[in-house]
Amino acid sequence: MQIPPGQHVLRNFIYYSALKPPEVDLSKYRFEVSVNVENPMSFTYDELISMIDFKGKINFHCVTGWSVLGVEMEGVTFKKISDIVKPNGKYAYFISLDGYTTVVPYEDFVKGFLWLRMNGKPLSYEEGFPARPFFEHLYAWKSAKWVTKLQFLDEYRDGYWEMYGYHERGNVWLEERFKNEEAKRLRKSPM
């Protein structure tokens, strides 16, 4: 199996939460997709579970250099969600219950999925229950835990780590860790 440049393999995840972990009330939880779309939608957790159309062994890469390989993930493809909401715009922007945000270019967004289940079980709270986006070819900071909103942007906007110099896209094979050398020098870590 090929490992992206600059990564080493770990057996287990290292949990990260840059902000205070949020309270999650599943009865109130919605995954809302209503900005810059033709058909605004607000999905409950049960609706998302009933829409699962992806299951596979996926590799997870944190930009700080560790990777976890072969995680069994299940979720709803963003292709399927896009077919329902019919988005406009050049970027997908994710907002989490804790206020964490991140941004993904549209071409990369459609390759990903909304991750709901891991190794046959719902995501645990620490892993971002109820849901988080996932993109195997992008660093894991693009996987916003406890995600609750997906918006589409006409103009690029920084999310949480992008504000501290991390890359607009974050492709793991191209080692898009930082926006530029200046950003790398000034980086805020750890993440």
Ligand SMILES: Nc1nc2c(c(=O)[nH]1)N[C@H]1C(S)=C(S)[C@@H](COP(=O)(O)O)O[C@H]1N2
């Ligand atoms: N809400 C939220 N999502 C987040 C983060 C965070 O701090 N807050 N950290 C990101 C980073 S840098 C990584 S590597 C992964 C870590 O996922 P894990 O805690 O399941 O290992 O979550 C990403 N999503």
Ligand SMILES: [Mo]
């Ligand atoms: Mo990370």
